Amino acid sequence: MEPRKSTNPVNADQGVVLRLDGIIKTFPGVKALDNVRLELHAGEVTALIGENGAGKSTVVKTLTGIYQPEGGQILLDGMAISFSTPQDAADAGVTAIHQETVLFDELSVAENVFIGHAPKGRFGLIDTKLMIEKTAQILESIGAKISAGAKLKDLGIASRHLVAIARALSVDARVVIMDEPTAALSQTEIEELYELVETLKAQGKAILFISHKFDEIFRIADRYTVFRDGQFVGEGKMANVEEADLVQMMVGRAVDQLFPKRRAEIGEEVLTVAEYSHPTEFENISFSLRRGEILGFYGLVGAGRSEFMQSLIGITRPSKGKVSIDGRVSVIRSPAAAVEAGIVYVPEDRGRQGTILDMPIFQNVTLPSLKKTSRDGFIRLAEEFALAREYTERLDLRAASLDTHVGALSGGNQQKVVIAKWLATKPRVIILDEPTKGIDIGSKAAVHDFMSELAAQGLSVIMVSSEIPEILGMSDRVIVMREGRMVAELQDDALSPETLVRHAVGINVEGGLA
Amino acid sequence: MSALKSREAILFGAILALTTVIATRFPGFVTPTNLVSVFTDTSPLMILAMGQMVVILTRCIDLSVAANLALTGMVCAMINVAMPGLPMVVILVVALILGAALGAINGILVWKLSIPPIVVTLGTMTIFRGIIFLLTEGKWINAHEMSPHFTGFPRNEILGMPVLGWIGIIVALIMMVVMARSTMGRAIYAVGGNPHAAVYTGIDVGKTQFYAFVISGTLAGLTGYLWVARYSVAYVDIAGGFELDVVAACVIGGVSIAGGAGTVFGTLLGALFLGVVKNALPVVDISPFWQLAISGAAIIVAVAFNAKSGRSKGRVILKSAEHAQ
Numbered sequence: 001m002e003p004r005k006s007t008n009p010v011n012a013d014q015g016v017v018l019r020l021d022g023i024i025k026t027f028p029g030v031k032a033l034d035n036v037r038l039e040l041h042a043g044e045v046t047a048l049i050g051e052n053g054a055g056k057s058t059v060v061k062t063l064t065g066i067y068q069p070e071g072g073q074i075l076l077d078g079m080a081i082s083f084s085t086p087q088d089a090a091d092a093g094v095t096a097i098h099q100e101t102v103l104f105d106e107l108s109v110a111e112n113v114f115i116g117h118a119p120k121g122r123f124g125l126i127d128t129k130l131m132i133e134k135t136a137q138i139l140e141s142i143g144a145k146i147s148a149g150a151k152l153k154d155l156g157i158a159s160r161h162l163v164a165i166a167r168a169l170s171v172d173a174r175v176v177i178m179d180e181p182t183a184a185l186s187q188t189e190i191e192e193l194y195e196l197v198e199t200l201k202a203q204g205k206a207i208l209f210i211s212h213k214f215d216e217i218f219r220i221a222d223r224y225t226v227f228r229d230g231q232f233v234g235e236g237k238m239a240n241v242e243e244a245d246l247v248q249m250m251v252g253r254a255v256d257q258l259f260p261k262r263r264a265e266i267g268e269e270v271l272t273v274a275e276y277s278h279p280t281e282f283e284n285i286s287f288s289l290r291r292g293e294i295l296g297f298y299g300l301v302g303a304g305r306s307e308f309m310q311s312l313i314g315i316t317r318p319s320k321g322k323v324s325i326d327g328r329v330s331v332i333r334s335p336a337a338a339v340e341a342g343i344v345y346v347p348e349d350r351g352r353q354g355t356i357l358d359m360p361i362f363q364n365v366t367l368p369s370l371k372k373t374s375r376d377g378f379i380r381l382a383e384e385f386a387l388a389r390e391y392t393e394r395l396d397l398r399a400a401s402l403d404t405h406v407g408a409l410s411g412g413n414q415q416k417v418v419i420a421k422w423l424a425t426k427p428r429v430i431i432l433d434e435p436t437k438g439i440d441i442g443s444k445a446a447v448h449d450f451m452s453e454l455a456a457q458g459l460s461v462i463m464v465s466s467e468i469p470e471i472l473g474m475s476d477r478v479i480v481m482r483e484g485r486m487v488a489e490l491q492d493d494a495l496s497p498e499t500l501v502r503h504a505v506g507i508n509v510e511g512g513l514a
Numbered sequence: 515m516s517a518l519k520s521r522e523a524i525l526f527g528a529i530l531a532l533t534t535v536i537a538t539r540f541p542g543f544v545t546p547t548n549l550v551s552v553f554t555d556t557s558p559l560m561i562l563a564m565g566q567m568v569v570i571l572t573r574c575i576d577l578s579v580a581a582n583l584a585l586t587g588m589v590c591a592m593i594n595v596a597m598p599g600l601p602m603v604v605i606l607v608v609a610l611i612l613g614a615a616l617g618a619i620n621g622i623l624v625w626k627l628s629i630p631p632i633v634v635t636l637g638t639m640t641i642f643r644g645i646i647f648l649l650t651e652g653k654w655i656n657a658h659e660m661s662p663h664f665t666g667f668p669r670n671e672i673l674g675m676p677v678l679g680w681i682g683i684i685v686a687l688i689m690m691v692v693m694a695r696s697t698m699g700r701a702i703y704a705v706g707g708n709p710h711a712a713v714y715t716g717i718d719v720g721k722t723q724f725y726a727f728v729i730s731g732t733l734a735g736l737t738g739y740l741w742v743a744r745y746s747v748a749y750v751d752i753a754g755g756f757e758l759d760v761v762a763a764c765v766i767g768g769v770s771i772a773g774g775a776g777t778v779f780g781t782l783l784g785a786l787f788l789g790v791v792k793n794a795l796p797v798v799d800i801s802p803f804w805q806l807a808i809s810g811a812a813i814i815v816a817v818a819f820n821a822k823s824g825r826s827k828g829r830v831i832l833k834s835a836e837h838a839q
Contacts, residue, residue: 315713336716345714353714356707358774367704368715370697379695421715 015042017206018063018094018175022072025058032058033069036232038225040175040206045197047221047238048210051250051468051501055230056210060179063208064096065089090117093174097164097181105153110135112152113167138166141203142196158189165196176200177208182216194220212300214243214505226250243507251468251497266476267291269327270460271343271429273312276321281307282484285321289429289460294451296475297464300504304484305464306348309431313338313345325428339368342428346418348437348464354418357407361397362388364406365421391420395450419450430454431462436470448474468497480504521768521819525783529790536794543797550675556789557682558737558744560782562756563763564689565730567781570764571706572719572726573773574624574631579734580756581642582616584748586738588646591655591664591748598661605664605739613735614728616642621727625720639757646750657746665746678740685733690778702726706773762809763788766816787812 018040025033033055040046048056061067063074065083073080076092083089103112110132111118119134121127135148144162146155152163161181168176178197182190197220200207211217217224218238225235226249234249269288276285282304289295297305311318314332323330325341332338338345347353355364365388366373373383388402395416406417422430435451436444451474455461465471471478478495480488480503488503537544562579569576590609593600616638623634657665668678693699704712705722712719742748767784769776788809795805 313714334716334718335714336718339716347714349710352708353710356704356711356774358707359703363700363703367700367712367717370700374697377696377698378691379697379700381695 015044016040017042017077019075019078020059020062020072021075023059023062023069023074024071025062025067025069032230033062034230035072036227036230037235038208038232039223039235040208041223042174042206043201043204044222045201045207045209045220046223046225047217048208048225048227049217049246049250050227051466053229053467054227054250056227057179058230059227060096060177060208060210063089063094063175063177090171093172094177095168095171095173095175096177096179097161097168103152103160103164103167105151107152108148109139109146109150109152109155109163109166110148112163113138113148113170115167117171134170135166138169142166142169142199158192161189161193162196169200173205175206175208177210179210180212181209182211182213190216212505214246214507218243247498247501247505247507251501265456265458266293267458270325272322272324272327274322274324276308276311276323277319278307278311278316278484279319281311281316282481285481285486287479287486287489289462291460292455292458293476294455294461294463294474296471296478297462297481298466298468298471298478298500298504299481301466303481303504305481306433307484308481309345309433309462309464313343313431339425339427342426343431344368344422344425344427344429345431346422346433346435348433355406355414355421358405360403360405361392361409361417362402364417365391365402365424368421369424387424388420391424392416394423395420415447423454427459429460429462431464433464434466435463436465436467444470468500471500472497482506522777522780522783524819525767525780525787529783529787532787532790532794536798540797543794546674550679552789552793553682553786554676554679555793556785557678558741559756559759559763559789560682560785561685561733561737561740562760563767563781563785564685564778565733566760567764567767567769567776567778568689568693568702568726569631569723569730570761570769570771571702571773571776572723573706573709574723574726575635575761576617576620576727576730577632577635577757577761578616578620578639578642579730579760580753581639582613582731582734583738583741583756584750584752584754585616585642585646586612586735587742587752588649588655588738588748588750590739591660591742592649594661594664595655595659598664602663602667606736609735609739610732611735613738614732617728617731617734618724620731621724624727625724628720631723643750650750652750654747654749655742660743660746665743668740668744678744681736681740685736686778686782693778698722698725703774706770706775708774759788759809762813765820766812768816768820770820771817784816 016039020036020038022035022037023033024031024035036055036059038046038048038059048059050056058067062069063083065086065088068082068084074082081092083092083094089095104115107115110128113135114131118126119130121130132148139146139148139162142162142165144159144166146159146162152160155163181193197207197209209217209221221238223235223237224241224246226233226246228250268291270291271289273288274286277283285308287295299305307316310316312323312332314334314337317333323332325343330341332341332343356367362385366384369387370379370384373380373387385402392402397413397416397420406414409417432451436447448470451461451463463471463474472495475495477489477491478500479486480490480500482504487506488499490499533544542548562583566576566579586609589612590605593605593608620631620634620638623629624631668676668681670677672680693702701712701717701722702725704715704717705719709719712722741753745752763785764776764781765771765784766787767776767780767782769781769784791808792805795802795808
C-alpha cells in the first residue's frame with residue numbers, strides 16, 4: 001500500500017472545517033514549513049505525526065495566529081482567511097491547548113477560563129456572575145467536577161488541564177488543537193482525556209491531535225497527516241494504515257547529508273555507568289563508553305536523556321547507581337567534581353547555560369579551568385591568557401581580541417567559546433547535548449567534523465541527539481531511551497531509521513504495540 | 515568593558531564638574547585640606563559600597579549592612595568600656611570577625627534555605643538593631659566613656675590624611691585585586707552574569723553568594739568600629755537608613771542591579787559622587803533636603819543609563835560588523 005498523496009478522495013470536501021493549502025514558513029536558514037497541507041474534519045480527530053522538528057509546532061502556531069505564513073492559504077469553511085493575531089484565530093473559533101498550559105495560580109477557575117475575554121456588564125466592568133455561570137456550563141459540558149470559583153492553585157495537575165481545556169472551549173471553538181496533551185498526565189487522567197475527546201467529537205468539533213505515542217494515535221484518531229522535515233508526506237484514514245507505514249513515512253528519507261565520520265581507533269573502557277536511577281526522571285541506565293568512541297543517545301523529546309546527563313555530571317542526585325572511570329569508582333556530587341573526574345557536559349541551551357555574555361572571551365574559556373591557572377586562589381593572568389589563546393586558536397575562533405565580550409559575538413562563535421571552554425579542562429569524556437540544534441547546515445558539518453576529530457584524538461564522546469541522520473551518521477553505537485528507560489542498545493546492522501523510531505515510540509520490533 | 519569605562523568617565527566628569535561649579539562660588543571647597551576631609555568623610559560609604567557591590571554582583575542585596583555596622587560598633591564600644599586597655603589590633607580583629615559572622619548568617623540563610631536575599635536581610639536588619647537594644651537597653655555610650663586611643667585611631671593623621679581615609683584606600687586596593695585577580699572574584703561575576711552557566715561550569719552559586727555576604731558583613735563590621743570611634747558615640751540608631759545610601763552609591767557607580775556587571779572603581783566613584791554632593795551643598799548654602807533630591811535623581815539617571823547600554827547590545831548579524839565591535 002502506498003499511502004502518499006491523499007489516498008481517500010472519498011468525501012474529501014465533506015465536513016472539512018479547516019484546510020491549510022501550500023503553507024510556507026521560513027526562519028533564518030531553515031524552511032520550517034514547505035508547501036504543507038492539512039485538513040481538519042468536523043466531528044473527527046486528525047492526528048498530526050512527525051519526528052522532532054518535522055514542523056508540527058510551527059503548524060500549530062500558524063493556525064493560532066502566532067506565526068504568519070509567507071505563502072499558501074488557510075481556508076475556513078472554504079473561505080480564505082488570515083489570522084494576524086491570536087485573537088483573530090480565537091474569534092474564528094480556532095483554539096489550542098498547548099503542551100505547557102499557561103494558567104494563573106492566584107486567579108479563580110472562572111477568571112482563568114475567561115481571561116482576556118471576560119463578559120462585560122454595566123460600565124464595562126466584568127460581569128462576575130455571568131462569567132461564573134458560563135464557566136460552570138463549560139465545565140459541565142466536559143464532565144469536569146470543578147467549582148468555577150475555586151482558586152487555581154488549589155487544583156491538581158489533571159484539574160488544571162481541564163481548566164485549560166475549558167479555556168480553549170470558552171471561545172466557542174470549532175477547531176480544537178491538542179499539542180501533546182497527554183505528556184504530563186498519569187494513566188487514569190489520560191483515560192479521562194480520551195473520554196473528553198469523544199465528547200468534543202460528538203459536539204461536531206474538528207480536532208487536531210498531536211502526539212508522539214502511537215498507541216494513543218491508534219486509539220483515538222480518525223485520520224492522520226504525516227510531516228517530515230517541514231514537508232507534507234501523506235494523509236489518510238487511520239483504519240487503512242499500519243504502524244509500519246506510518247513509521248516509514250515519518251523517517252523515509254535517504255541519509256543524504258554527508259557525515260565526516262572517521263573510524264577512530266576504539267580503545268579501552270573509559271566510563272562505566274551501572275544502574276543509574278533517579279526517583280522521578282529515569283531508571284536503570286547502564287552502559288560503558290570506550291576511548292575514541294562516539295555513543296549516540298536517541299529518543300523523543302522528554303525521554304529523559306538530558307535529565308540523565310545532568311545527573312551524571314552532578315547537577316541532580318541519582319537515587320542509586322555507580323559510575324566508574326578507568327575502572328575506579330568515582331563519586332560525582334557536583335559539576336565541579338565532574339570536571340575534576342574528566343567528564344564535561346555541553347548543554348543544549350547554550351544561550352542560557354553556556355556562556356556568560358558580560359564576560360570577555362578569555363574569562364569564559366578559562367572559567368572551569370581556573371584552578372589550573374591560579375595559585376592560592378589568585379589567577380596568573382599570563383597562564384590564563386595562554387590557555388585561552390591555545391583553545392580559541394584550536395577552534396579557529398575569529399574575534400578581534402580575547403577581551404571582546406562574548407555577548408558581541410555571533411551565535412556560531414559563541415558556540416566555539418563554549419566548546420573551547422570545555423576542551424580547555426582536558427576532559428576524558430565530553431557530552432554534547434543536541435550539538436547542532438538550531439544551527440545552519442554549514443556549521444553543522446563543521447561541528448560533526450570537529451566531533452570526529454575529538455574522537456580520533458582519543459576523547460570519548462556522548463552525543464545526545466534527536467536527529468536521526470546525525471545519530472546514524474556519527475555514532476559508533478546508539479542507546480535509545482523512552483520514558484526514562486533505556487529501551488535498546490544498537491550498533492552496526494541493527495542501526496536503521498526504522499529501528500530507532502520503533503524503539504523510541506514504543507513499538508516492539510515484531511510490530512505490535514509495546 | 516568599554517561601556518563601563520565610558521560610564522566611569524562620565525561619572526568622573528560629573529564629579530569634577532560639580533566640584534568646579536562649587537569652587538566658583540566657594541573657592542575654599544577645593545583646597546587640598548578640604549578635599550582630603552571630604553574623601554575621609556566618604557570613606558565609610560565607600561567601604562560599605564564595595565561590600566554591597568559584591569553582593570549585588572551575585573544577584574543578591576544586603577539591606578542589613580547599616581544594622582551590622584551599628585551592632586558591631588556597639589559591641590566594640592562595650593568591649594572598650596569594659597577593657598579600656600585592650601590594644602587596637604584586638605578591637606579591629608573583633609570588628610572584622612563579628613561583622614563577618616553577621617554576614618555569614620545572611621549568607622547561610624540565602625544559601626542553605628534559599629530564602630530571597632531581600633527578605634533575609636530585611637529580617638536580619640531588624641534583628642541586629644533589636645540585639646543592640648537588648649544589649650544596652652537603649653542606653654548610649656558616649657565619648658567620655660571611651661578610651662582616647664579607641665576614638666583617636668581613625669583620626670590619627672598619616673601624611674596629612676586621617677587613618678580612616680587610608681583604610682578606605684587600602685580596602686579599595688584589596689578589593690580591586692580580589693575582584694580582578696582571584697578565582698573567587700571571577701566566580702562572583704560568573705554567578706551574577708549567568709547563574710545557569712555558572713552551575714554547569716562547576717561553580718557553586720549558593721556558596722559564592724554566601725562568600726559575598728561574608729565579604730559585605732566583614733566590611734560592615736570594620737566600618738562599625740570606625741564609625742563609632744569617629745563620631746565617639748554608640749547607640750541603637752546609628753547609621754539608620756544608611757543602607758539605602760550604600761545601595762545608591764553602587765547603582766550610581768554603574769553596578770547592575772541585575773547582577774554580573776560593575777567594578778570596584780565605578781563603585782568608589784558612585785560613593786564619592788554622593789560624598790561630594792553631601793559635603794558641598796551645605797557649603798554653598800543649599801538646603802540639605804536638596805541633597806536627597808539630587809541623590810534620587812542621580813540614581814534614576816544611572817539606572818536609565820544602565821538600561822540603555824543594556825538595550826543597545828543587539829545581535830551582530832552583519833559579518834562586517836563583527837570585528838568592528
